[in-house]
Amino acid sequence: MKTSYEKFNYISNYLDLQKTHLKYNKGLNHSKKYIQGKLAAIDFLQALLYHFINKELSLKDEFIKELTKNNDMIEILKSDEYKKGILDTFDETIKKVN
Helix, strand or coil, X not given: CCCHHHHHHHHHHHHHHHHHXXXXXXXXXXXXXHHHHHHHHHHHXXXXXXXXXXXXXXXXXXXXXXXXXXXXXXXXXXXXXXXXXXXXXXXXXXXHHC
C-alpha cells in the first residue's frame, strides 16, 4: 500500500506534466480560457499538495514529541514493572519510527 506521501508526490508529478503539456503545446483543441482555468487549478492543487506533503513529513516529529511528553508524565508513577513496561514500549516505538 502506498503512503499518502507517495500518492501526493505522484499527483504532483502528474500535475507538472499536465502543466508543461498545456503551456507548450499550441495545437490543443481547447479554448484559451479553458486552458487558463486548468492551469489555475493545477497551480492551486500543487500549492495544496505542497502543504500536505510538508505536513506529512512533520507528523513523525509530532508523534515522537507526543510520546516524549507522555514519557515525562509516566515518570511520576512509582517505579514498578507496570511503569517499566510502559516506558520500554514507548522507547521501542520511538526507535521503530526513527
